[in-house]
Every structure is written in C-alpha cells, then in structure tokens.
Amino acid sequence: MMPVPNHFNMATRKKRNAPVSRLAFVATAAIFLLGNLVFVRYGLISEHEDTESIIINSRSSPWGRSPLEVDVPKLSLPERPNIAPAATWQLPHMQVRIFDPTLRKLMESTRDNYMNFGANDRPADSTINGLDRPRGESLNCEDINNITARKYLASGWTKAVYRGRYKGRDVALKTVDIKGREVTTCRKQFNLPLRDCYNKAAQKILKEILLLQGITHNNVIKVLGYCVPNRPYDGHEDSTVTMVTELGESIDLIRLLQMSWEDRLRVVHGVASVLHFVAHSPYGSLALNDFRRQQFVLVDGELRMSDVDDVGFGEQACTKDSECETYYSSVNFTIGTQCINNLCHGYNEKKNIFNAGRHFTTFILPHGAPPGLKSHIDVIINGFGNATMNTEQLLKSMDRVVEIYRNGLHLDRTQPEGNTTEYSCHDNRDLRGRYDYRCRYSLAYKGCTVSVFDQKEAELMCSRDPECRAFVISEQKTWSGRTLVHLKNATGVPSINPKTQLCIRPIDR
Numbered sequence: 001m002m003p004v005p006n007h008f009n010m011a012t013r014k015k016r017n018a019p020v021s022r023l024a025f026v027a028t029a030a031i032f033l034l035g036n037l038v039f040v041r042y043g044l045i046s047e048h049e050d051t052e053s054i055i056i057n058s059r060s061s062p063w064g065r066s067p068l069e070v071d072v073p074k075l076s077l078p079e080r081p082n083i084a085p086a087a088t089w090q091l092p093h094m095q096v097r098i099f100d101p102t103l104r105k106l107m108e109s110t111r112d113n114y115m116n117f118g119a120n121d122r123p124a125d126s127t128i129n130g131l132d133r134p135r136g137e138s139l140n141c142e143d144i145n146n147i148t149a150r151k152y153l154a155s156g157w158t159k160a161v162y163r164g165r166y167k168g169r170d171v172a173l174k175t176v177d178i179k180g181r182e183v184t185t186c187r188k189q190f191n192l193p194l195r196d197c198y199n200k201a202a203q204k205i206l207k208e209i210l211l212l213q214g215i216t217h218n219n220v221i222k223v224l225g226y227c228v229p230n231r232p233y234d235g236h237e238d239s240t241v242t243m244v245t246e247l248g249e250s251i252d253l254i255r256l257l258q259m260s261w262e263d264r265l266r267v268v269h270g271v272a273s274v275l276h277f278v279a280h281s282p283y284g285s286l287a288l289n290d291f292r293r294q295q296f297v298l299v300d301g302e303l304r305m306s307d308v309d310d311v312g313f314g315e316q317a318c319t320k321d322s323e324c325e326t327y328y329s330s331v332n333f334t335i336g337t338q339c340i341n342n343l344c345h346g347y348n349e350k351k352n353i354f355n356a357g358r359h360f361t362t363f364i365l366p367h368g369a370p371p372g373l374k375s376h377i378d379v380i381i382n383g384f385g386n387a388t389m390n391t392e393q394l395l396k397s398m399d400r401v402v403e404i405y406r407n408g409l410h411l412d413r414t415q416p417e418g419n420t421t422e423y424s425c426h427d428n429r430d431l432r433g434r435y436d437y438r439c440r441y442s443l444a445y446k447g448c449t450v451s452v453f454d455q456k457e458a459e460l461m462c463s464r465d466p467e468c469r470a471f472v473i474s475e476q477k478t479w480s481g482r483t484l485v486h487l488k489n490a491t492g493v494p495s496i497n498p499k500t501q502l503c504i505r506p507i508d509r
Contacts, residue, residue: 208307256364269399428498435491
C-alpha cells in the first residue's frame with residue numbers, strides 16, 4: 001500500500017478519491033493505535049469517581065518529600081471479588097491508573113495499623129494517612145544511595161535485582177530493568193519515551209512494596225526499606241524507584257537436590273507454611289498466579305517467597321462448576337472445585353497446593369528420606385500431587401514428620417546393631433580441622449557434617465560409611481533440633497575442646 005500523502009487535499013484537487021474501504025481501514029487503524037497509546041500512558045480508566053486518597057510518603061531524599069497517592073474508590077467491593085476498582089498511583093511527575101487485584105483492604109489495613117501507633121511511635125517524616133512504616137530501622141532514599149558493593153544478580157520481565165552491602169549487612173535491591181521486556185516492549189510497540197515506559201513498569205514495584213509490607217510472614221521476604229524519588233526518571237541512579245529486601249539465595253532443582261535431606265525437609269515445611277498462610281491471610285484466600293521456584297529464595301536456609309507482584313486476591317468468580325476447573329496438559333490432570341455463591345470455593349488453595357507439588361515436594365522430599373519416614377512422606381506427596389489435602393492438613397502432616405525426625409522416632413532400635421557399641425568415646429576431645437572428608441549427605445560444603453538424634457545414630461552412620469574412622473559430637477543443633485556431628489576419616493592426637501566428644505570406631509575384625 002502506498003503511503004498516505006502529507007498534503008491530503010492535493011489528492012482531492014486531482015480527484016484521486018481513495019476507495020471507501022481503504023479510508024475506513026486507515027481510520028480504524030488510527031483509532032486503534034490511539035487507544036493503545038492512551039491505555040499504556042494512563043491505564044484502564046476507572047468507572048468510579050468517588051475516591052479517597054491514601055498517601056505513601058516518598059522517603060526523605062536529597063530532593064525533599066513528595067507523597068505517592070493511591071486513590072481508592074469508597075464504594076463496596078465489586079461483584080467479582082477478584083477484580084478490584086482501579087487505583088491511581090500519583091507522583092508529581094507520574095499519574096498512571098492501574099486496574100489490578102484488590103489492594104483496597106490491604107491499603108486500609110496498613111493505614112489503620114499506623115493510626116493505632118502511639119504519638120511517640122510515629123516517624124517524624126510520615127503523615128497520619130501514610131503507609132505503615134515498620135518499627136525499627138527502615139532504609140530511606142539517602143540510606144539506599146549509600147549502599148555499596150553493588151553487583152548485578154538477575155533480572156526478569158520487569159525488575160533487575162542487585163546485591164549490595166549496608167552497614168555490614170548484605171541486602172538485595174530491586175528496581176526497574178530498563179533493558180527488560182516490560183520497558184523495551186512498551187517502547188517498541190507504542191513508540192513511547194523511556195520515562196513513560198519506566199513509570200508503567202515502576203507500578204509493579206510500588207505494588208510489591210505495598211504487598212510485602214502487608215502480608216508479613218516468616219516465609220515471606222522482609223522489606224528493609226524503599227525509595228520513591230521526587231523527580232522523573234532521567235537515567236540517573238537517584239531517580240529510580242527502589243525496594244530493599246533481605247538477600248536470598250536463588251533456588252533451582254539442581255541446587256535443591258544437592259542439599260541434605262534435612263535441609264530439603266525444611267524447604268518443604270516452609271512451602272506448606274506459606275501455603276497455609278496465603279490460604280488464610282487477613283485479606284482472604286490469595287492466588288499465587290506465577291508459582292515457580294524462581295519466585296522463592298533461601299535466607300539462611302529458610303524458604304522465603306520473594307516475588308509477589310502476581311499475587312491475586314479473592315476466589316475466581318463462576319456461574320457453574322465447570323468454570324472452576326483448570327486442565328494441566330503436561331501432567332494430564334484437572335484441578336476442580338465447586339461453584340458456591342458464584343465463587344470457586346477453595347480454588348486458590350487447591351491450585352497453589354498442586355503447583356507446589358509440581359515445583360517442590362514431588363522431586364525433593366522422597367529423595368534420600370529415612371526409611372522410617374517413608375509412609376508419612378508418601379501421604380504428603382499424594383496430598384500435594386493430587387490436591388487431596390488442604391493446607392491445614394498438609395502443614396500438620398509436615399509438623400508431624402519434623403517432630404518424628406527430631407525425636408528419633410523413625411529409628412529402628414529393634415536390631416542388635418542399634419543397641420550395642422564398641423566405640424571408644426572421650427569427653428572434651430576434638431580433631432578440629434583435621435581428617436575431614438566430603439560425603440554426599442553432608443550438611444556442610446566442607447567436610448562430612450551430619451545431624452543425629454543421639455550417639456547411637458552417629459555410630460550407626462559411621463559404621464555404614466567405609467571411609468569413616470571416628471566422629472566428633474558437638475553442642476550445635478540444626479533447625480530441627482538434632483545434634484551436629486563431624487565424621488573423620490582418620491585419628492591422631494586429639495585437641496582439647498570442652499564442647500565436644502570424640503568417638504573412635506573400633507578396628508574391623
């Protein structure tokens with residue numbers, strides 16, 4: 001098709017009238033393009049006009065303070081609980097309407113919690129209607145600018161994650177990735193300036209800040225601070241929206257399988273714990289819509305959910321049971337619940353459980369499990385894999401497995417080898433730093449460190465390992481309460497250590 005001339009009236013003078021169909025096509029395309037541009041720049045326009053504002057202070061920065069306003073409709077929740085009224089995130093340089101899962105209750109809750117603070121508890125730089133600022137130290141813009149030793153770690157569709165150090169502590173910084181798909185697609189598809197596309201992507205970080213401060217739990221990453229600058233993004237570091245959290249270790253299947261079984265038990269227990277929390281959160285049942293291992297990290301060995309910008313609020317709406325089903329072609333399995341009062345009752349919980357089984361428990365819990373726990377683990381695996389148990393049942397089952405493992409109730413003490421000993425044990429003795437060797441079931445990367453219920457279990461483990469010649473019992477405990485023991489492949493003159501006991505294996509006859 002020939003391009004349309006700049007001076008279209010020339011075509012009129014030459015009586016070269018375009019066909020009506022071609023004119024209609026050009027007009028339709030122009031309207032469509034204009035509509036998309038308006039959508040990207042301003043988002044979906046809310047039909048509600050009666051709104052109230054909740055203010056999130058931009059943290060004190062070199063450019064002064066400026067509030068981030070969130071306009072939330074005063075009307076009651078809409079008929080579809082999982083679809084919320086539109087909200088407006090406002091900065092002096094940015095006003096973009098978004099249409100997102102319901103955050104109103106979360107916003108009101110954080111505001112109410114703040115107003116319950118005593119007068120002496122309120123930070124001097126916050127307003128009465130501000131987002132609840134965590135008690136204790138909370139990093140602001142100036143603090144974040146002083147984070148050193150920054151190193152790029154990873155990036156996703158929208159965000160880039162960096163490692164940094166603040167006052168001797170390693171932290172994670174999340175900010176908009178200007179080379180990420182979110183920004184580059186926006187610029188390429190809609191031909192918008194970088195600043196506008198940056199603002200659109202920054203909304204997800206703002207939402208994540210709000211969510212993470214509202215759904216606090218031991219297995220949810222902790223926000224240490226954030227910065228919302230008082231000027232438009234201009235490419236400089238101090239004009240970026242930034243969130244600072246605990247630093248966690250990324251999770252992949254290989255890393256999980258390389259962990260000891262006890263550490264993997266801790267991960268699965270964390271999964272069950274966070275599933276129970278999101279199923280019974282103060283904001284109703286939450287849907288983990290992007291449930292993948294990449295959405296979680298390990299902080300000191302404990303599982304943390306770190307990416308929540310795809311969390312959904314409320315059960316799926318429905319008119320019949322068939323609308324409450326999801327088919328997974330990769331495993332030929334269907335998740336389904338009943339449609340009760342136009343809601344898919346328990347759908348979020350079941351879907352979260354099934355996805356947790358696919359990404360965590362099915363692969364990592366059975367592998368290397370003690371024989372005495374096999375029957376308990378089979379029940380849990382089936383509960384995850386077929387979603388036949390709810391989150392409360394799964395968490396209780398995991399608690400029971402941990403209790404059995406901690407107290408040695410899984411050990412077979414009916415065999416003679418478990419009741420007799422020929423090991424020579426010496427109190428206050430150690431072989432620290434000597435005769436260490438690597439074993440596949442070690443809890444540590446260096447040496448062969450295992451956990452035991454008692455000395456008899458340590459003796460049994462050493463006797464079954466051809467390389468083990470002795471072991472040292474420490475006073476240290478694992479997360480489950482079991483005792484740490486260091487296996488050795490030789491013996492020598494021991495050193496004195498009042499906190500250890502050295503046991504030497506008898507010479508094989």
